Every structure is written in structure tokens, then in C-alpha cells.
Amino acid sequence: MEMAFTAQLLLLSSLFLQPVLVLSQTNGSIAVGGSLTATAEGNSSSSWLSPSGDFAFGFRPLGNNDLFLLSIWYAKIPDRTIVWYANNKPAVAPLGSSVNLTAHSGLVLTSPQGKELWKSETIVGVVANGVFNDTGNFVLEDDSSKKLWESFKNPTDTILPGQIIETGGSLASRQSETNYSKGRFQLRLQQDGNLVLNSINFTTASTNTPYYGSATTTGTVPGSEGKQLVFNDSGYLYVLRENGGKYTLTWGNRVSAMAYYTRATLNFDGVFAQYVHPKTFSGNASWEPLWSLPENICLDIDADSGPGVCGFNSICALSAADKRPKCECPRGFSLLDPNDLYGSCKPDFIQSCEEKEEEHLYDVQMLTNTDWLTSEYSRLEEFTADNCSESCIQDCLCGVAIYSNQTCWKKELPLSNGRVDSSLRATTFIKFRKDNSTLPVPPSPSPDDKKNNKTTFTGIRPVILATALLVCLVLIAAAFSLGLFFTFQKKQVRIMQSGLNISLRPFSYQELQEATNGFTEELGRGSFGVVYKGIIQNGSQVQVAVKKLHCVIQDGDKEFKTEVNVIGKTHHKNLVRLLGYCDEGQQRLLVYELLSNGTLASFLFADVKPSWGQRIEIAYGIAKGLEYLHEECSTPIIHCDIKPLM
Known part of the structure; x- marks a missing residue:
């Protein structure tokens, strides 16, 4: 009896599964109206197969985050290598998203709420059906078999046999x-x-x-x-x-x-x-x-070719097995983001020119055939290797010294285009602090200094250093919004046009992670961080730009908040506004209002160039913003530097 019941159950299950199998096992032809849905059942997603079954088109799950990628992949090998994907921003679709084959728009990817996430490029004609070839090419055809769109003509990072660029x-x-x-x-x-x-x-x-x-x-x-x-x-x-x-x-x-x-x-x-x-x-x-x-990407990317494969202060080495680059932080340095093995390395110590007996606090790690291309500030001739090493230890500006052929090049942080190779024939001395300790926060300026309206640098040098770094980050983030703009406001930050009416607000990291949907939609990036699009709730949804800083201000929470308050006291119509910040553990983030028109660069370098009148207006607007920062706000701000007037 039990066996009969089991057989009936299996038969019933097969009847429910049959439509899914028929959908997946096509002969390569998909009719208009066909659709697929990203499902989590069985940790897989629905797909269409090419006639041979070598390739699949559909949704591939990304990790365990209920996110999927509309893509084409090898269906018969275990790692399911992806060879094409819908590469819009964001390039991922949430659980429940669907792709539909339509007559007038071709393939259309939509979210569970019906929002269009991606579609095949503009179709000239009417799609009659889709054809998925054994070459891995997905083609949209009209009723005369004319190709209206094909994945081979819209490649991502891979090219396959039969494909032409x-x-x-x-x-x-x-x-x-x-x-x-x-x-x-x-x-x-x-x-x-x-x-x-x-x-x-x-x-x-x-x-x-x-x-x-x-x-x-x-x-x-x-x-x-x-x-x-x-x-x-x-x-x-x-x-x-x-x-x-x-x-x-x-x-x-x-x-x-x-x-x-x-x-x-x-x-x-x-x-x-x-x-x-x-x-x-x-x-x-x-x-x-x-x-x-x-042949060797570590060596072939020079200073003119832009930053190397590895981040700042990192060293690039070529793997002998697969000729792929690997990155490593030198002694005394660690990754800014432990999850990004190709990212920048930060020093695990603070170096200050205010310290005495510099040579007793620091030592160097010696590496052979290693060099960084940039950041040289001193070249010393007729030196020995020992002279070069000692000169760097005693120089508070020196981060690395490179010695070759009786010449010593001293370089300061951050360093870029680091590489190691036997052809370099150089000896490198990387400076690190022996005890890896940090410096105490220096005392505040004396009342006499304030009374005499003097700028005191000895007491606030580390604060100015951290402040300068923060404002550099603000400038970089503002460039993604509209060129050389900052995000500042007075004691009360008020967003009149968007209906937002809140004070400068501290956010938790979790709040910003949720607001940006896990930091998925990237707006742009610079040397010190990445800007993501997000939405915060304030009675209504308000779009924001969230700058996730790569660096950690080593002087601590107090200085970070002080700097945010300083830039929060400025306000001008030509400056993007600062809404809030996150100062939680090692996380430092800044939240700005979002300028939806994109970057100034995208406007200046578009196919249709702006007129001379528009260019003059842009230059005038930037100049007015800079004039305010330099002369009109209560705390004058210079590029990459804040100088409190005392």
C-alpha cells in the first residue's frame, strides 16, 4: 500500500514538473510571449537551452543574496561559466524578476514590481521569435529570419567561436x-x-x-x-x-x-x-x-596607462602558472577592504614629523627587484644601499626608498603601480613602525594663539592631515555629482526642493546598506572611495548619493565628526548638500543629495558638445562656488585642505 502511494506521488510530481521541463528543453526557438522567472527553488533558476544543451540562457543565482544575473552560460560543465550577461547598472536582478520576449522591445527584464531593469537595444522591426544557437548566440529575428538583435553583437567580457568584433x-x-x-x-x-x-x-x-x-x-x-x-x-x-x-x-x-x-x-x-x-x-x-x-601586466601598465592592477601601496606579482597578477601588501600595511584582494593597502601606523629620534621608532623591510613608479620627491646620487635605507628612516616624509646603481629615490605615500620582477634590478626599503603604535591626540591650540589670530600647526597637524584627507574625499565624491562641487551646509541642513527637512543626520551602517540595496548601484568611484545610489525614507522616498570611503581616519571618531561639522557649516547654491554621515567602527560614509543629471564630465564629453555660452556658465558657476569656499564661508576651505582661522 505504501509503495503504491509512493508511486502515485511520484507520478503526480512528474505532472507538475512537466511544464518546467518543456520550457527549459526547447529546440532553440522561443516564441514571442515566452518568459522566464528568477526562482530560488532548488537553488537554481529557469532557463532556455540551446539545441545541443551546451549553452543555457536565463537567470543565474549570485551567492545566497536572492540576486540573479540574466546571462548565457555553459550548461554542461560544473562551474557553469558565464559568457554573456545583461550589463546594465545594476547588473543584477532580485528574486522574482522576469524576462519576457516581446514583439516590439525584444528581451525585457523587469523586477517583481514591474520596473524595467534592462532590455535589448532598440529593435528596428517586429520580433517574430528568438533563436538560441549552439554557438551560444541568442538571436532575435523577424518573420523573414532577419536578425534584429543578437548577443554576439553586444558582447560583455567574453568572445566565443563564430563571433566577430x-x-x-x-x-x-x-x-x-x-x-x-x-x-x-x-x-x-x-x-x-x-x-x-x-x-x-x-x-x-x-x-x-x-x-x-x-x-x-x-x-x-x-x-x-x-x-x-x-x-x-x-x-x-x-x-x-x-x-x-x-x-x-x-x-x-x-x-x-x-x-x-x-x-x-x-x-x-x-x-x-x-x-x-x-x-x-x-x-x-x-x-x-x-x-x-x-606578457606581464604588472610591468606593462606604466604611469601613462593609469593605476596598476593592484591598489595604492600594493605590490603586483605575476603568477607563473596562469600569467595572472596577484597583489600583496608590504610589511606594516594591510588591506583597506579585506574582501578586496586587489585593493589598496593602508599603513598600520601613523608617521608624524613631530616625533623625535625618528631612527629609533622606525625600521625598513628590504625587498629585491621591487619598485613603485610614482610619488618620487627626492633623488640622491652616489649613495650606497645603507645610506639610502638610513636616509629614508630619518626622513619623516619618506615611505619607501628605491636603490639601484648608486642612486636612491625616496618616495612618499600613497604609492601606485607597484610591481616585483627580476628585470627591475632594484633594492627596496619599505619603512614601517617597529611597535605599530599610533600617536596620542595632540593638545588644542592655546588661548593666546586664538587671541593673536595665529594659525597653529604644531598642535593640530594630525587633525589637519586627517581633515585634508577627508576634504579630498569630499571633492572626489562631488566630482561624480556635478564636477568640482562639495557637499556642505550650515547647522541645519534643509532640502527644500525634495521636501526633506532634517538636521545633519548620523546614519548606522545597516541603514545605509539597506538604503543602497547592499551597495549595488554604483554611480562612480575615485582613488579613495566609491559612490552608490540610495534611497532614504523621510515620510517620502528621497534619492541620495552615498560615498563609501576606503580609508580610515586614524585620529578617531572625534576628529571625523569635527570635520563633518566643519563642512556641514557651509552652504551655497552651487554646492551639493551634505545630508548625513556614518561613523561606525571602521566604516566611514558620507551621504549627499543626489544630482540626477549625472557627472559634469558626461555632459562635457558627450557626442553633442555644450556651446561656448554653456561652458562659460559652467566655469562661472564653479568659480562662484570656489569663491564662497575660499572667502565667504565662516570656515574658509581650500582644495584638499581645511585651515581654521585662529
Whole structure:
């Protein structure tokens, strides 16, 4: 009886599962009106399969946060490697989101509340159906089988066999292995035919000098410039020249396209590589690199190519196994964000020029073949290695000394483009504090100093140092909102236009985490932090920009709050307003009103350039804001510096 009941239950379950299986196991053709929904059942999400089952299109779960990525991935290998994804901001969709195939808008991704999160680019024509090919290409066709849109023409970070990138096309890296927002690096086939790798300046959205180039431009041979980046069906990647010649990128061991999956990906660390994976495999099979570009990204990204792969004060080393960069903090330094292994390193001590007997407090770690490209402030000739080391220890400004060929270069923090390689032939002395202790807060200025209206630096130097750093951060954050603007206000911060009427408000970290939906929608970033879009509740929903600082003000909570109060006492119509802050543990965040029109850079460098009259108005407005900061507010503020008048 029990066995009969079990059999009936299994039969009943199979009847309920049948529609889902039919939906997933398509022949590659999807009719208009078809849809998928991001579900958490079974820790998986619904999808459409290509005819062979090699590829899947649908929702891939991201961790355990009830967030999903609309994407295409390899369906038959365990790691389900993603090769394409909807890369709008944010690049993730919450549980319950759906994608629909429509006649006039193509693929449309919506949230559970019906908000449009992403859609395929403008469709010229009427979509009759979708076709998911065994190449991994998802195509939208009209009733005459004309292609109206295809994922191959809108690549993200990966190119597959059968895919072509035309002149002007590009791949963009993701931010990290698990963060699919747009990252710092891109591969472009330029209009001149040169295939290049370069980093992106997030502040201006401009591109830095390439750190790799194929040199497929017009030369002595007519028509030698590249016109397409081709990944053929046999798994060979090359730049096709105008004259029919080829500049081949694929090299190394040859593999069978019948026996191996292959892809070429621009990794989040800026390395472009081709990988292969056996189609028939044991449990230990994985993606293996065939080749990668550039040869050594730690060395090939120089100062003109922008910041290196690793953050400030970090050291980049190339892994011999896969030619990928690894980052490491030197002794006396630790990661600003322990979860970001490629991020900046902060010193675990405070160095001050007010201390005496400097040489007894500090020591150096000696590294070989290590260097940082920037921040040099002194060059000393005819020195020995010992002289170089001792000179740095005794110099309160020195963070690192580089010694080579009887020359000593002294450099100050922060340092960028750090690298280690046997070709550098340099000895590096990294300064650190022996006891890793911090300095006590210095006494306040005396009443006599105030009476004489003197600016006392000896008593408040660490405070000014921390203050200067904070205002630098404010300036960087304001640049994302409308160029060189700050966020300041007087004792009572009032947002008249938005209906917000609150005092400068302290926020908890959890409040801001919830307001930004887990810091998912990034507005921009600078050297010291990232700006996220958020919504706070004050009777109604108010949009804000939340600046999450990477650095920790080492003088403590009191100084941080004092600085926030100082900038909170300024108010001008040309300055973005400060609404509040978070000072909780190691977390430092600033909350601003949101300027929804985007950055000044995006306006200045758009396809349609502003008129000269508009440019004059912009310059005049910025000048008025700076004039107020310099001369009119109660506490004059200079760029990257606050100087209280005493």
C-alpha cells in the first residue's frame, strides 16, 4: 500500500514538473510571449537551452543574496561559466524578476514590481521569435529570419567561436570575479584597426594609454590595418586586415574544437586570455589557458596607462602558472577592504614629523627587484644601499626608498603601480613602525594663539592631515555629482526642493546598506572611495548619493565628526548638500543629495558638445562656488585642505 502511494506521488510530481521541463528543453526557438522567472527553488533558476544543451540562457543565482544575473552560460560543465550577461547598472536582478520576449522591445527584464531593469537595444522591426544557437548566440529575428538583435553583437567580457568584433567594438571587464558591474579594463578594435587593451578613468570616463597594442594599423603595406577581430569555428582568434591578411593571436598547444569548449575572456584584472575545457571530463577538469595578453601586466601598465592592477601601496606579482597578477601588501600595511584582494593597502601606523629620534621608532623591510613608479620627491646620487635605507628612516616624509646603481629615490605615500620582477634590478626599503603604535591626540591650540589670530600647526597637524584627507574625499565624491562641487551646509541642513527637512543626520551602517540595496548601484568611484545610489525614507522616498570611503581616519571618531561639522557649516547654491554621515567602527560614509543629471564630465564629453555660452556658465558657476569656499564661508576651505582661522 505504501509503495503504491509512493508511486502515485511520484507520478503526480512528474505532472507538475512537466511544464518546467518543456520550457527549459526547447529546440532553440522561443516564441514571442515566452518568459522566464528568477526562482530560488532548488537553488537554481529557469532557463532556455540551446539545441545541443551546451549553452543555457536565463537567470543565474549570485551567492545566497536572492540576486540573479540574466546571462548565457555553459550548461554542461560544473562551474557553469558565464559568457554573456545583461550589463546594465545594476547588473543584477532580485528574486522574482522576469524576462519576457516581446514583439516590439525584444528581451525585457523587469523586477517583481514591474520596473524595467534592462532590455535589448532598440529593435528596428517586429520580433517574430528568438533563436538560441549552439554557438551560444541568442538571436532575435523577424518573420523573414532577419536578425534584429543578437548577443554576439553586444558582447560583455567574453568572445566565443563564430563571433566577430567589428571596428569600434569592444569587450569590458567586470569589477571582480563575482561582481558583474563594469570594471576598469576594456579591449577595443580601434577605428585605426589597432587592437588595444587599456584601463578606464572612472572619473572622466576617458580611456588611458593602451598597455597592449597589436600594431595592426596602416603601415608600409597598404591595407594592413585591422577591420575585424575574428574567432573562427576552429577556435583560432585573429585580427583580419583590410587586405585579407591575418594577425594571429592564438598560439601554444592546438586543441580540437570537437573535443574542447573554448572562449576568450577579458578578465577583471585586465588580462585577455583564451581558455579551453574538455567536453568529456572527469571531476578534476577545469579551464586551462592557451595564451594571454599582455606578457606581464604588472610591468606593462606604466604611469601613462593609469593605476596598476593592484591598489595604492600594493605590490603586483605575476603568477607563473596562469600569467595572472596577484597583489600583496608590504610589511606594516594591510588591506583597506579585506574582501578586496586587489585593493589598496593602508599603513598600520601613523608617521608624524613631530616625533623625535625618528631612527629609533622606525625600521625598513628590504625587498629585491621591487619598485613603485610614482610619488618620487627626492633623488640622491652616489649613495650606497645603507645610506639610502638610513636616509629614508630619518626622513619623516619618506615611505619607501628605491636603490639601484648608486642612486636612491625616496618616495612618499600613497604609492601606485607597484610591481616585483627580476628585470627591475632594484633594492627596496619599505619603512614601517617597529611597535605599530599610533600617536596620542595632540593638545588644542592655546588661548593666546586664538587671541593673536595665529594659525597653529604644531598642535593640530594630525587633525589637519586627517581633515585634508577627508576634504579630498569630499571633492572626489562631488566630482561624480556635478564636477568640482562639495557637499556642505550650515547647522541645519534643509532640502527644500525634495521636501526633506532634517538636521545633519548620523546614519548606522545597516541603514545605509539597506538604503543602497547592499551597495549595488554604483554611480562612480575615485582613488579613495566609491559612490552608490540610495534611497532614504523621510515620510517620502528621497534619492541620495552615498560615498563609501576606503580609508580610515586614524585620529578617531572625534576628529571625523569635527570635520563633518566643519563642512556641514557651509552652504551655497552651487554646492551639493551634505545630508548625513556614518561613523561606525571602521566604516566611514558620507551621504549627499543626489544630482540626477549625472557627472559634469558626461555632459562635457558627450557626442553633442555644450556651446561656448554653456561652458562659460559652467566655469562661472564653479568659480562662484570656489569663491564662497575660499572667502565667504565662516570656515574658509581650500582644495584638499581645511585651515581654521585662529
